[in-house]
Amino acid sequence: MYKINQVVYETSIKEIEKLEALTIQEIERHPLLLKASQLKNSHVLALIKQQEIDYKEKDLTLRTTMYDLRQERNGIMKDNIKLQEQKLK
Amino acid sequence: MRWNDIKIEWLRSHKEQCSSRQELLELFNLEFKENISFNSLVNACKRNKISLRYKLVSRKEQVKWLRNNKHKYDDREDILNAFNLHFKTNADLYLFRDLNTKHRLGLPKAHRAIEIAKGNLKTGWLKLRGFTHKEIGDEIHEGSCIIPYIKVSNSQNKSDKYVLKNRYLYEQYHNETLCSDDMIIFLDNDNTNFSKENLYKMKRSTHALMFNHRLYDVKSLDKLTLVKYCEWKGKIFNLKRNIEIKGGN
Numbered sequence: 001m002y003k004i005n006q007v008v009y010e011t012s013i014k015e016i017e018k019l020e021a022l023t024i025q026e027i028e029r030h031p032l033l034l035k036a037s038q039l040k041n042s043h044v045l046a047l048i049k050q051q052e053i054d055y056k057e058k059d060l061t062l063r064t065t066m067y068d069l070r071q072e073r074n075g076i077m078k079d080n081i082k083l084q085e086q087k088l089k
Numbered sequence: 090m091r092w093n094d095i096k097i098e099w100l101r102s103h104k105e106q107c108s109s110r111q112e113l114l115e116l117f118n119l120e121f122k123e124n125i126s127f128n129s130l131v132n133a134c135k136r137n138k139i140s141l142r143y144k145l146v147s148r149k150e151q152v153k154w155l156r157n158n159k160h161k162y163d164d165r166e167d168i169l170n171a172f173n174l175h176f177k178t179n180a181d182l183y184l185f186r187d188l189n190t191k192h193r194l195g196l197p198k199a200h201r202a203i204e205i206a207k208g209n210l211k212t213g214w215l216k217l218r219g220f221t222h223k224e225i226g227d228e229i230h231e232g233s234c235i236i237p238y239i240k241v242s243n244s245q246n247k248s249d250k251y252v253l254k255n256r257y258l259y260e261q262y263h264n265e266t267l268c269s270d271d272m273i274i275f276l277d278n279d280n281t282n283f284s285k286e287n288l289y290k291m292k293r294s295t296h297a298l299m300f301n302h303r304l305y306d307v308k309s310l311d312k313l314t315l316v317k318y319c320e321w322k323g324k325i326f327n328l329k330r331n332i333e334i335k336g337g338n
């Protein structure tokens with residue numbers, strides 16, 4: 001997670017600096033520069049989205065495990081209560 | 090006075106024996122050594138579902154009494170007190186105002202109440218209700234906004250008078266004036282952390298890009314990274330637009 005975070009941050013800073021250094025005339029002469037930056041930008045967006053999907057998937061798995069454990073605990077407690085009731089009778 | 094079961098039962102048993110409510114009221118006060126008003130008796134009967142057949146005194150009679158006695162008093166409060174004492178009611182000045190208008194009684198003016206109201210007007214309703222004047226630099230909370238506002242001037246224009254605390258502090262930290270296109274965000278999403286490192290300036294267009302790409306709720310990356318990414322995207326967008334405008338011209 002840390003790696004992607006760093007990649008996105010560094011790429012963004014570098015690209016902003018690069019674009020700020022260029023004038024409109026220069027970009028007009030070399031339109032591929034802007035195109036390349038745009039492609040990189042889309043690629044980084046895909047990375048961010050993938051990262052978020054992975055994070056949500058992991059979160060969902062953890063939640064499901066937590067709910068399963070809770071259900072199991074509730075089942076055990078119910079059995080325990082039934083046993084105690086029988087003992088009292 | 091407290092209404093208990095004994096008193097309620099007494100009312101139930103004696104309501105038939107009395108020919109009027111006035112008589113019932115007098116008998117009640119005599120029996121329990123109380124001095125309750127007519128309204129109190131009626132309300133207690135309503136609460137306990139005791140039906141009283143006869144009205145104490147009709148409104149016509151009350152109006153007639155007012156007409157006959159209005160010349161004896163100079164102030165409306167005096168005639169009101171005498172009225173309440175005579176009919177054992179709990180009438181107020183509002184009721185007298187209505188009666189006066191409806192029946193054209195020509196009751197004396199409530200000079201004392203008017204004087205008090207004039208004095209209150211001079212004091213000002215803000216002070217009367219306990220509000221205090223805010224000094225420059227004081228914080229106020231307005232509406233549902235979690236971030237407080239800071240008073241910066243005594244201007245009549247509200248937008249010049251109050252500034253959001255995060256904007257105010259950012260201007261103080263960096264010694265610059267923010268324009269309406271700038272907005273200040275909290276990098277750690279904590280709206281109460283106003284430290285210098287936590288406040289970040291971004292353009293409204295960058296914020297819109299962040300929102301439109303659904304990057305506002307991304308939890309796997311920190312906010313500064315996402316802001317930088319959006320600034321980059323905004324830069325590309327602006328350059329493309331500038332070129333298009335130039336090409337069009």
